[in-house]
Amino acid sequence: MKEMVNTMNSHKNQTIGDIADALGVSKTTVSRAISGKGRIGEETRNKILEYIDEVNYKPNPMAKGLADQRTYNIGWVIPGDTIATDLPFFQRCMMGVSEVTMSENYDILISIVYDDNIAQLKRIVENKKVDGLIIGRTLVDDISIKYLKKSNIPFVVIGSTYEKNVIQIDNDHVSACKEMTSILLMKGIKKLALIGGSTSHVVNISRQKGFEDALKEYGLKLDQDMLLLNNETDDDIERSVDTAISLGAECLVCMDDRICYTALLKLHRDNIIIPDKIKIASFYNSDLLANNQPAVTALQYDPKELGNFACRKLFKVIEGEKVEERSLLSYEVMLKGSTQ
Amino acid sequence: MKEMVNTMNSHKNQTIGDIADALGVSKTTVSRAISGKGRIGEETRNKILEYIDEVNYKPNPMAKGLADQRTYNIGWVIPGDTIATDLPFFQRCMMGVSEVTMSENYDILISIVYDDNIAQLKRIVENKKVDGLIIGRTLVDDISIKYLKKSNIPFVVIGSTYEKNVIQIDNDHVSACKEMTSILLMKGIKKLALIGGSTSHVVNISRQKGFEDALKEYGLKLDQDMLLLNNETDDDIERSVDTAISLGAECLVCMDDRICYTALLKLHRDNIIIPDKIKIASFYNSDLLANNQPAVTALQYDPKELGNFACRKLFKVIEGEKVEERSLLSYEVMLKGSTQ
DNA sequence: TTGAAAGCGCTAACAC
């Protein structure tokens, strides 16, 4: 059965025409055998499929794309600032996205957005280099989202947004933060200080809400002074830690792992023992916190699942299926020594 | 001058034909105006270019790609294991790559290689979805490299390889490690233990070589017991730290930041004060080490520059230019408190 | 200096 294999072919660029000629059928027939669309004889189809396999023919996606106006690429939009990109979050998310694109025979095209410079994003959209996009993070006033809404290309966002009619995939930050905060309160830890990042990130606003909701439900009045938000630099964070301590905080609740890690370093430097002198917890877990001594109580999410889920949704949108606007994925509260 | 702008056009998909019609010229002429190839009247060219700008026409890269057999994409190949992808290294490298692709009107297509599963890599090569690739990391026995060599597609690697005829961009690890080790020796620190990662990574072998070269140059005999290599897990690392200490090491030289960080945690836990009781240094710097108390002496590289450089080289290869096979980028020795 | 026409590799009416 191997005698028909022309080994030369494996190096030459096979086209649908070549294989049609070789088999004495038309290009259309070959196309039909491959796509499965249209009527075609069982026998011819098998003959073609076998041959294609034999000579390892791969259709040219440029040609296919041109013909049916698809790129077989999806865009993965991530922020370009180092602080953000250093986070394993985006890489892990992308792994999840990749699992799905892989199985759909799609590829991932990168688009990096620097602050409010969406030139790169515009490029891949205007140049029609993708069939849809996933935005890896949302801002309160997000020009990427605004732009994509106008451009009419399918897209989903990881994170939450106040923009209407945007497909969103997010962890349930509000519930998660509320639950973790409640647990702390139930453990008898009442004087909580919240040390947070930029309020221009939707996620941070959700975290704050969860925190406040828990206090309210517990019948505690919110102490505005204990809300130490918008910490951008390490200095900001250290200053906030000092403030919290001077206000008599029993526990530092940090909005994310970077903040928490910086706080840990400072406490360590100041010889403030955890959890004896002060307790600490984080609304976002990471290896750093899990490996700390003592390990830090934190919320655990699965970024990969987020990416996987988002991408599956995107494909549905691309196929024109109706999908629900907002999906919330789960979380886990990891209780560790830092709040013992 | 604005009266010719048909605002409808901004939403319709403009083709080269549309703009040819609108201006009463042929498609060929428009094509020439855009590409700059072929002869064309100054006046016509300007008229066309102006109009194109006015209606914000963007050529369809699929069609262009099909015609001139280019994809205007380059592949960025990264490992899929979490340990590797969690490192900011690849993200920062990619930023450097992105700067270049951006300016060349190219885009980045992701390809993730899981251990020795190069299915995804094969896909984008066989499907002709990229014009060239950059491999983000090299292994001693690297099947990605072997595959790409056979496939005859332009590619460069970040890192070093023993394979012949492969364009390599790397930091000068051997010199860097040798220099840092020499500095330690000159400071009078003689009993050095090397705690290293997998010897299946070329970079780790280079680091070991630099370390050994320094000892040799200094006239010191290498103590094999002080070579603690192939530490994969945190447990491995902690065990190696114990071994080094029991052998009377004055300084732990860690091959990378993760190893160093794990060692730091262990020393801290065991209440071994740095640099009083033991010194520590790392062949790879990171925020973690720089922010540690005391800060850790380490080698500093610039991954972004690596990506940028690699991508510029790749474009030269794609254009058929001759480039030198191996380029070594610089490094910096950051002397900090951990070796004081 | 400009244009007509063929072709890149594939799809999809519309015949037969």
Added chain:
DNA sequence: GTGTTAGCGCTTTCAA
């Protein structure tokens, strides 16, 4: 069930 043909949007000979 299979083939013919006309595109998809752009490039590039070859003529004019």
